Amino acid sequence: MKELYFGVDIGGTTVKIGCFDNEGNMLHKYEIVTRKDEGGKFIIPDIISSVKEYTISTGESEDAIKGIGVGVPGPVIEDRIVLNCVNLGWGVIDVAKEVKALLDVEVKVGNDANMAALGEMFKGGGMGADNVVMITLGTGVGGGVIIDGKILNGKNGAAGEIGHMPVAYDEPDKCTCGKKGCLEQMASATGIVKQTKRILATTDKKSVLKGKEAFTAKDVFDAAHIGDEVAVMAVERLGFYLGTALAHVACTIDPEVFVIGGGVSKAGDILTDSVEKVYKEQAFNPSKGTKITLATLGNDAGMYGAVKLVL
Amino acid sequence: MKELYFGVDIGGTTVKIGCFDNEGNMLHKYEIVTRKDEGGKFIIPDIISSVKEYTISTGESEDAIKGIGVGVPGPVIEDRIVLNCVNLGWGVIDVAKEVKALLDVEVKVGNDANMAALGEMFKGGGMGADNVVMITLGTGVGGGVIIDGKILNGKNGAAGEIGHMPVAYDEPDKCTCGKKGCLEQMASATGIVKQTKRILATTDKKSVLKGKEAFTAKDVFDAAHIGDEVAVMAVERLGFYLGTALAHVACTIDPEVFVIGGGVSKAGDILTDSVEKVYKEQAFNPSKGTKITLATLGNDAGMYGAVKLVL
Numbered sequence: 001m002k003e004l005y006f007g008v009d010i011g012g013t014t015v016k017i018g019c020f021d022n023e024g025n026m027l028h029k030y031e032i033v034t035r036k037d038e039g040g041k042f043i044i045p046d047i048i049s050s051v052k053e054y055t056i057s058t059g060e061s062e063d064a065i066k067g068i069g070v071g072v073p074g075p076v077i078e079d080r081i082v083l084n085c086v087n088l089g090w091g092v093i094d095v096a097k098e099v100k101a102l103l104d105v106e107v108k109v110g111n112d113a114n115m116a117a118l119g120e121m122f123k124g125g126g127m128g129a130d131n132v133v134m135i136t137l138g139t140g141v142g143g144g145v146i147i148d149g150k151i152l153n154g155k156n157g158a159a160g161e162i163g164h165m166p167v168a169y170d171e172p173d174k175c176t177c178g179k180k181g182c183l184e185q186m187a188s189a190t191g192i193v194k195q196t197k198r199i200l201a202t203t204d205k206k207s208v209l210k211g212k213e214a215f216t217a218k219d220v221f222d223a224a225h226i227g228d229e230v231a232v233m234a235v236e237r238l239g240f241y242l243g244t245a246l247a248h249v250a251c252t253i254d255p256e257v258f259v260i261g262g263g264v265s266k267a268g269d270i271l272t273d274s275v276e277k278v279y280k281e282q283a284f285n286p287s288k289g290t291k292i293t294l295a296t297l298g299n300d301a302g303m304y305g306a307v308k309l310v311l
Numbered sequence: 312m313k314e315l316y317f318g319v320d321i322g323g324t325t326v327k328i329g330c331f332d333n334e335g336n337m338l339h340k341y342e343i344v345t346r347k348d349e350g351g352k353f354i355i356p357d358i359i360s361s362v363k364e365y366t367i368s369t370g371e372s373e374d375a376i377k378g379i380g381v382g383v384p385g386p387v388i389e390d391r392i393v394l395n396c397v398n399l400g401w402g403v404i405d406v407a408k409e410v411k412a413l414l415d416v417e418v419k420v421g422n423d424a425n426m427a428a429l430g431e432m433f434k435g436g437g438m439g440a441d442n443v444v445m446i447t448l449g450t451g452v453g454g455g456v457i458i459d460g461k462i463l464n465g466k467n468g469a470a471g472e473i474g475h476m477p478v479a480y481d482e483p484d485k486c487t488c489g490k491k492g493c494l495e496q497m498a499s500a501t502g503i504v505k506q507t508k509r510i511l512a513t514t515d516k517k518s519v520l521k522g523k524e525a526f527t528a529k530d531v532f533d534a535a536h537i538g539d540e541v542a543v544m545a546v547e548r549l550g551f552y553l554g555t556a557l558a559h560v561a562c563t564i565d566p567e568v569f570v571i572g573g574g575v576s577k578a579g580d581i582l583t584d585s586v587e588k589v590y591k592e593q594a595f596n597p598s599k600g601t602k603i604t605l606a607t608l609g610n611d612a613g614m615y616g617a618v619k620l621v622l
Contacts, residue, residue: 131465131466133563145563145564147458147463152458152564152565153565154442154564154565154566154598155442155565155566155567155598155601156565156597156598156600156601157565157597158561158562158565158595158597158598159563159564159565160563161562161565161595161597162562162563163562164562164595165558165559165562165563166555166558166559166593169480177595177596178596179592179593179595244477245559247476247477248476248477248556248559248560248563249559249563250469251469251471251472251473251474251475251476252444252456252470252471252473252476252559252560252563252564253456253463253465253470253563253564254464254465254466254467254468254469254470254472255465255466256466281490282477282490284469284472284475284488284490285488285489286467286468286469286472287465287466287467287469287472289467290466290467
């Protein structure tokens with residue numbers, strides 16, 4: 001009989017479900033809709049029915065299912081209890097207990113950003129390392145810290161919140177968190193666009209971005225690729241703040257590797273090069289050689305991390 | 312028969328030796344000279360003779376000695392091997408092996424800054440917490456990070472090197488490490504004096520420090536105590552950079568408590584107040600309440616931390 005393990009990544013729109021063997025190789029992945037009505041009470045039953053159905057469709061019995069790891073978009077304690085997951089309509093829920101009531105296997109639960117970090121450590125950009133810091137550059141800037149192979153949650157569940165490091169002392173606007181000058185304001189997709197607009201407003205330099213009503217972080221990187229001076233300045237500004245923030249992290253925990261993921265990380269080398277240049281200048285000597293690498297699992301990272309919890 | 316444990320803190324001038332019971336209560340402390348001649352080869356034999364002599368002087372036999380923890384001013388790996396301890400004239404030495412050759416008990420070795428952090432967690436300002444960050448403000452700025460009760464060393468032994476966080480973007484001078492703008496340049500005893508002199512040179516404000524050839528960090532705090540405007544500005548500048556650095560640490564590992572020690576910490580509340588004011592503004596919401604407290608063990612912290620290794 002086969003042994004099957006599932007890594008589940010619950011998002012606000014869809015639930016990503018991965019089926020893995022006992023070494024964490026992905027055998028199959030699929031998605032189901034996240035039914036958020038009635039306080040999200042269908043989400044867990046939907047997942048479990050689907051996992052059972054899938055298993056039976058492969059010719060195995062339910063007994064083949066040995067463990068389920070679940071990532072959720074909210075704070076998690078004790079590897080099982082979710083605290084107020086607004087996105088899903090959940091209050092405080094013991095997810096492990098609810099899953100076990102439907103299918104009696106090992107169940108562990110974690111925060112989705114942390115699961116992505118764990119996934120990248122397990123099978124992605126941080127593979128082979130035990131001490132990994134993941135930075136996710138998307139609409140916001142998230143992060144996850146792994147020490148000795150384990151997610152660090154912190155006293156208040158705020159470990160790895162690198163996006164809220166106060167790095168830009170002269171930023172006049174407020175971050176979504178209420179402070180001013182957070183890394184997120186400089187390095188998120190929306191932050192990059194905003195900072196580029198600021199540069200455009202204060203420079204006489206020509207730019208392909210000038211006069212455009214709306215453009216994206218991708219447009220900024222594309223323009224920088226072809227040598228657009230303003231876009232290059234914008235990427236350098238991003239590199240300054242992100243490289244400096246990574247130096248702060250290194251002075252605190254001195255990890256083996258930094259993994260950069262999220263939508264913005266699709267920019268690739270132009271992003272890591274600009275970050276690495278500043279990092280090497282700003283990091284304390286012993287940590288200057290620490291690798292800065294791109295995430296490789298994309299949207300699958302959360303499933304890999306979740307299944308790692310139960311392997 | 313009593314059980315005795317020793318915590319040893321090797322410094323460049325003296326070795327501090329503490330004798331403890333099995334619960335970590337200090338029974339006695341004393342110092343011996345650090346003999347650095349001939350590559351420091353007498354240091355360990357001197358310590359062991361002294362520990363044996365002391366034990367016998369209390370009416371116990373050598374068998375009462377159950378463990379020795381040793382703190383050294385240099386990088387340590389595997390709880391026993393010291394890598395190039397310039398201050399003592401040591402190259403790479405397996406301290407645990409050398410001690411055991413003279414006295415066959417449990418021996419563990421750690422870096423002195425980390426031992427101070429561990430000591431403060433064990434019996435000082437961080438007592439009762441498992442996740443502690445210690446910042447030592449002296450001639451330089453050192454630190455130690457404790458996660459789940461254990462010292463975090465980091466990939467390159469540089470975890471807790473908070474003094475080299477690049478926080479002062481416009482600092483024109485170089486730090487001893489070769490970079491510019493390290494926290495150490497703003498918050499060490501020498502840094503505080505230097506920054507105060509800069510303010511004096513650029514302000515018309517009266518100050519009791521004006522015209523003085525030489526003054527100390529203590530003089531700056533004393534002047535700030537009596538409302539000297541320039542000194543108050545200097546303390547606020549220190550508070551800005553140190554408070555911001557602690558916010559960076561909190562965004563990374565979200566500890567339970569920050570403990571501030573070292574000579575500069577004798578300034579007391581005026582120091583912690585200025586740091587805490589900035590920290591509360593700059594820290595991410597969930598971590599804003601994290602305690603910032605003064606070290607309480609003074610020069611004994613290293614002995615408490617060292618003995619904790621073997622208890």
